[in-house]
Amino acid sequence: MKAVHFGAGNIGRGFIGQLLYDAGAAITFVDVNDEVINAMNSERHYDIVYAQEEELRYSVHGVKGLNSRTETDKVVSEIAEADIVTTAVGPNVLKFLAPVIKEGLVKRSGKAVDVIACENMVGGSEQLKQYVLDQADDEERRIVEESAGFPNAAVDRIVPEQVVGNGLDVTVEPFYEWIVETEGMKNPDVRIPGILYVEALSPYIERKLFTVNTGHAAAAYLGSLEGYKTIAEAMADEGVFTSVSGALEETGKLLTAKYDTFSKDEQKAYIEKVLARFVNPKLVDDVKRVGRTPLRKLGRKERLISPAEQLMKRNGQPAFLVDVIVAALSFRNEDDPEAVKLAEEIQEKGVGYVLRHYSQLEENSPLYESISEKYNEAEK
Numbered sequence: 001m002k003a004v005h006f007g008a009g010n011i012g013r014g015f016i017g018q019l020l021y022d023a024g025a026a027i028t029f030v031d032v033n034d035e036v037i038n039a040m041n042s043e044r045h046y047d048i049v050y051a052q053e054e055e056l057r058y059s060v061h062g063v064k065g066l067n068s069r070t071e072t073d074k075v076v077s078e079i080a081e082a083d084i085v086t087t088a089v090g091p092n093v094l095k096f097l098a099p100v101i102k103e104g105l106v107k108r109s110g111k112a113v114d115v116i117a118c119e120n121m122v123g124g125s126e127q128l129k130q131y132v133l134d135q136a137d138d139e140e141r142r143i144v145e146e147s148a149g150f151p152n153a154a155v156d157r158i159v160p161e162q163v164v165g166n167g168l169d170v171t172v173e174p175f176y177e178w179i180v181e182t183e184g185m186k187n188p189d190v191r192i193p194g195i196l197y198v199e200a201l202s203p204y205i206e207r208k209l210f211t212v213n214t215g216h217a218a219a220a221y222l223g224s225l226e227g228y229k230t231i232a233e234a235m236a237d238e239g240v241f242t243s244v245s246g247a248l249e250e251t252g253k254l255l256t257a258k259y260d261t262f263s264k265d266e267q268k269a270y271i272e273k274v275l276a277r278f279v280n281p282k283l284v285d286d287v288k289r290v291g292r293t294p295l296r297k298l299g300r301k302e303r304l305i306s307p308a309e310q311l312m313k314r315n316g317q318p319a320f321l322v323d324v325i326v327a328a329l330s331f332r333n334e335d336d337p338e339a340v341k342l343a344e345e346i347q348e349k350g351v352g353y354v355l356r357h358y359s360q361l362e363e364n365s366p367l368y369e370s371i372s373e374k375y376n377e378a379e380k
C-alpha cells in the first residue's frame with residue numbers, strides 16, 4: 001500500500017504516520033520544510049517516543065520526503081499511485097495543497113481514492129474538496145467528483161512541539177483516536193486498523209473539538225494570562241483548573257443535550273480523561289503552541305465561540321466559556337503573526353470589530369454583549 005501524507009509535522013509524524021505504517025503503507029511525507037524532508041530522505045525512518053513512565057519507542061520505517069513547492073511533478077505522480085491521501089498541515093494551509101492534489105487526482109484517470117484531512121476543524125475534508133474543485137475545469141471537476149472521496153475526520157493525540165533524536169523523532173502521549181466518516185468515501189476497501197469508521201462524524205468531531213480543544217485552549221489562554229509556560233503548569237493552578245473544568249461542564253451540557261450518542265456519565269468520564277491527559281507530567285506542551293493562531297480559534301465554527309453560541313441558543317449560560325474567550329482576546333505572542341494581528345486589530349479597531357469580523361458575531365447579539373461586557377470589565 002502507498003500513502004501520501006501532507007504535513008510532516010508533529011501529528012503527521014507522531015500519529016498519522018504510525019497508523020499508516022502499521023497498516024503496511026510506504027509513506028511519502030510532503031512538506032515545505034527542507035530540513036525535515038532532507039532528514040526523511042537520508043534517515044528513511046524515525047522514532048515515536050511515548051510520554052509515559054516507562055519509555056516506549058516505536059519506529060516508523062521506509063519513509064521518504066518531497067517538497068510540495070519545488071517537487072510538484074513528483075508529488076502529482078505519488079498521488080496518482082496512492083491508495084490513500086491524508087493531510088495534517090493546519091486549517092489555514094489546506095487551500096495551498098489544492099492545486100497539487102487536484103493535478104494528482106486527475107492523473108489517476110478515475111481510479112478511486114480517499115483524501116482525508118486530519119485537521120482540528122469541523123468539515124475539514126469537505127473544505128479541502130471545495131478548494132480542489134475551485135481549481136478544476138469542468139472535465140477535471142467531473143473526474144474528481146466521481147473518483148475522489150473526501151471523508152471528514154477527527155484526530156486526537158496531543159503531540160507537543162519538540163525536536164528529539166535525529167530531528168524527526170517525536171514525543172507523543174500514548175492516547176490516540178482517529179475517526180473517519182464512511183459517508184463520502186470512494187475507496188472503502190482501504191481500511192486502516194486503528195481508525196474508527198462511523199456513519200456520522202458530527203457528534204464525534206464536536207465532542208473532540210469542544211472538549212479536548214476547548215479545554216486545551218482554556219488552559220492555554222487562562223494559563224498564559226497567569227504567566228505559565230506549559231499546559232501542565234497552568235493546570236496545576238487551582239483557579240485555572242476550576243475554570244477549565246467549568247468550561248468543559250458547559251460544553252458537556254451542550255453535547256449531551258444535542259446528541260444522544262453519549263450519555264451524561266460517558267461525557268463526564270470523557271472530560272475526566274481529557275483533564276488527566278492535560279496534566280501528564282511527561283508531556284511538555286507550551287501554552288504558545290496550544291494557543292497558536294488565536295484569530296482562527298476565535299472563529300464562529302471553532303472551539304470557543306461555537307459551543308458558547310450553541311449553549312446560549314439552548315438557554316444555557318456559558319459563563320466560563322466567556323471568560324476563556326476574553327482570555328483568548330488578550331493572548332499575546334510576538335512570534336505568532338495571528339496573535340500580533342489580534343493585538344493590532346483590538347488596538348486600532350476595538351474588540352467589537354474582532355468579534356464582528358473574525359468571530360462573525362452580530363453586534364448586540366447575546367454572546368457579543370456578554371463578551372464585550374466581560375472584556376471591558378477585565379480591561380478596567
Ligand SMILES: NC(=O)c1ccc[n+]([C@@H]2O[C@H](COP(=O)([O-])OP(=O)(O)OC[C@H]3O[C@@H](n4cnc5c(N)ncnc54)[C@H](O)[C@@H]3O)[C@@H](O)[C@H]2O)c1
Nearest residue numbers: 007008009010011031032068088089090091119120158159
Ligand atoms: N499536534 C497535535 O497535538 C495535533 C493533534 C490533533 C490534530 N492536530 C492538527 O493537525 C494539524 C497539524 O498540526 P501539527 O501540530 O502537526 O502542526 P505542525 O506545525 O507541527 O505541522 C504542520 C506541518 O505542515 C507543514 N506545511 C506547512 N505548509 C505546507 C504546505 N503548503 N505543504 C505541505 N506541508 C506544509 C509544516 O511545514 C509542518 O511540518 C493541525 O490542523 C492541527 O490542529 C494537531
Ligand SMILES: O=P(O)(O)OC[C@@H](O)[C@@H](O)[C@H](O)[C@H](O)CO
Nearest residue numbers: 120155156157158159213216290
Ligand atoms: O492544533 P490546534 O492549533 O487546532 O490546537 C492546539 C491543540 O489544542 C491541539 O493541537 C491538540 O494538541 C490536539 O488537538 C489534541 O488532539
